[in-house]
Amino acid sequence: MVIPSARSTFFLLISSLLVVSSLVSAENYNQEPEFTVPLAKGLSWSFYENSCPQAEDIVRTQLKKVFKEDIGQAAGLLRLHFHDCFVQGCDGSVLLDGSTSGPGDEQDAIPNLTLRKKAFEIVNDLRQRIHKKCGRVVSCSDIVALAARDSVALSGGPDYAVPLGRKDGLTFATPNVTLANLPAPFSNASTILEALATKGFDPTDVVALSGGHTIGISHCTSFTRRLYPTQDPVMDKTFAKDLKEICPKLDSNGTTVLDIRSPNKFDNKYYVDLMNRQGLFTSDQDLYSYKKTKDIVTSFAVDESLFYEKFVIAMTKMGQLSVLTGKNGEIRANCSARNSDNQAYLASLVDDDVESLSEF
Numbered sequence: 001m002v003i004p005s006a007r008s009t010f011f012l013l014i015s016s017l018l019v020v021s022s023l024v025s026a027e028n029y030n031q032e033p034e035f036t037v038p039l040a041k042g043l044s045w046s047f048y049e050n051s052c053p054q055a056e057d058i059v060r061t062q063l064k065k066v067f068k069e070d071i072g073q074a075a076g077l078l079r080l081h082f083h084d085c086f087v088q089g090c091d092g093s094v095l096l097d098g099s100t101s102g103p104g105d106e107q108d109a110i111p112n113l114t115l116r117k118k119a120f121e122i123v124n125d126l127r128q129r130i131h132k133k134c135g136r137v138v139s140c141s142d143i144v145a146l147a148a149r150d151s152v153a154l155s156g157g158p159d160y161a162v163p164l165g166r167k168d169g170l171t172f173a174t175p176n177v178t179l180a181n182l183p184a185p186f187s188n189a190s191t192i193l194e195a196l197a198t199k200g201f202d203p204t205d206v207v208a209l210s211g212g213h214t215i216g217i218s219h220c221t222s223f224t225r226r227l228y229p230t231q232d233p234v235m236d237k238t239f240a241k242d243l244k245e246i247c248p249k250l251d252s253n254g255t256t257v258l259d260i261r262s263p264n265k266f267d268n269k270y271y272v273d274l275m276n277r278q279g280l281f282t283s284d285q286d287l288y289s290y291k292k293t294k295d296i297v298t299s300f301a302v303d304e305s306l307f308y309e310k311f312v313i314a315m316t317k318m319g320q321l322s323v324l325t326g327k328n329g330e331i332r333a334n335c336s337a338r339n340s341d342n343q344a345y346l347a348s349l350v351d352d353d354v355e356s357l358s359e360f
């Protein structure tokens with residue numbers, strides 16, 4: 001894990017030694033990593049170096065404050081990035097508000113029911129802070145990617161560079177498209193592997209990405225069919241008994257943690273849970289039953305740094321799924337609305353026109 005203050009000092013040293021140009025005031029988290037995941041066309045490790053060098057600092061500083069109040073928000077933000085990327089690519093379309101005139105939106109599709117409202121607010125707040133400093137140059141989809149990275153890092157997980165330069169999408173994903181792209185928690189491992197292979201993920205990626213469940217919570221309805229009417233024989237008996245107390249019925253509305261050993265820490269205990277038959281979803285637990293993934297689970301359970309290494313690779317892949325770059329897409333002035341649906345934005349354009357006209 002990187003201690004930002006130590007890093008700042010390091011960068012101050014380096015910049016004063018090299019005396020590259022003028023002031024290097026912002027921290028730069030985005031050192032090109034040693035591993036090689038091919039970069040999608042239009043993304044780069046230093047995309048905002050000139051246009052908004054403070055962007056990463058603003059996100060990290062603000063999220064430190066947010067997580068100090070409620071570390072649970074880290075899980076909400078990590079999941080938001082996953083849902084954004086899996087449904088029509090990392091284009092911020094998951095953020096679009098249903099009140100806009102689109103044909104439907106990703107938030108309204110059933111698997112999104114449990115995305116935390118607060119995660120959307122945090123992203124919009126970050127967007128406002130960044131745009132205040134730099135102007136409208138940083139996309140909402142990049143902010144979500146950075147927020148997910150910081151959620152992992154500030155929960156004790158690996159810190160890693162994020163390729164930047166995504167643009168925000170103009171189209172909504174229909175509920176059907178959303179449902180088709182987000183795997184269900186009651187899927188078995190072979191179904192999950194097959195679904196994720198179509199997006200370019202290998203079994204190691206799948207097991208590593210599922211490790212995102214080392215933080216956060218779930219509603220009863222996501223796993224109660226493992227308890228009722230008959231108990232999943234794979235599930236540890238004591239674990240099942242405890243879950244039945246939290247969720248006495250198939251449709252109970254309680255919640256429980258995803259990783260019983262260390263619910264708020266981004267560590268490898270999720271894999272230890274699986275080896276003890278204490279995985280919450282079928283999609284988790286079956287990774288330890290299925291022959292193609294069992295050994296990968298064990299390898300992560302015994303070697304946390306191996307998990308971190310593979311997680312970062314898989315996240316870097318995920319963060320580049322069908323990205324819009326260059327002239328495609330836009331940079332939203334409000335993460336919840338396309339610019340063409342954003343009355344405040346349109347009004348500001350009119351003001352600008354009036355001003356530029358009055359200059360002549």
Ligand code: HEM
Pocket residue numbers: 072074075076078079082114115116183184185186192209210211212213215216217218219220221222258281283
């Ligand atoms: C592999 C297929 C996956 C399935 C089937 C799945 C399913 C789920 C479900 C059902 C929930 C609980 C929703 C609820 O009832 O509240 C959940 C929560 C969560 N998922 Fe996944 N997920 C998957 C992959 C991922 C990935 C790739 C990540 C990130 C790397 C991720 C991160 C999270 C987090 C952090 C939470 C907790 C959210 C919170 O506390 O608000 N999941 N997931």
Ligand SMILES: *[C@@H]1O[C@H](CO)[C@@H](O)[C@H](O)[C@H]1NC(C)=O
Pocket residue numbers: 174176
């Ligand atoms: C969505 O899926 C449902 C059932 O799976 C189907 O009846 C409906 O026609 C689909 N809608 C669209 C717009 O594809």
Ligand SMILES: *[C@@H]1O[C@H](CO)[C@@H](O)[C@H](O)[C@H]1NC(C)=O
Pocket residue numbers: 188189190191
């Ligand atoms: C996994 O689930 C699918 C769909 O329900 C089913 O067809 C398949 O037989 C299952 N595979 C295993 C190995 O259980």
Ligand SMILES: *[C@@H]1O[C@H](CO)[C@@H](O)[C@H](O)[C@H]1NC(C)=O
Pocket residue numbers: 251252253254
């Ligand atoms: C749902 O939760 C609320 C408390 O938040 C409780 O009062 C209510 O009885 C619960 N409903 C069901 C169906 O469990």
Ligand SMILES: *[C@@H]1O[C@H](CO)[C@@H](O)[C@H](O)[C@H]1NC(C)=O
Pocket residue numbers: 097099100334335336337344
């Ligand atoms: C952003 O857009 C949403 C959806 O249209 C709207 O409800 C909200 O008020 C907007 N926020 C701002 C600050 O304009």
Ligand SMILES: CC(=O)N[C@H]1CO[C@H](CO)[C@@H](O)[C@@H]1O
Pocket residue numbers: 107108109110112113
């Ligand atoms: C927060 C949110 O957008 N919830 C929606 C999730 O999906 C259901 C079913 O489509 C809607 O009724 C919710 O409003």
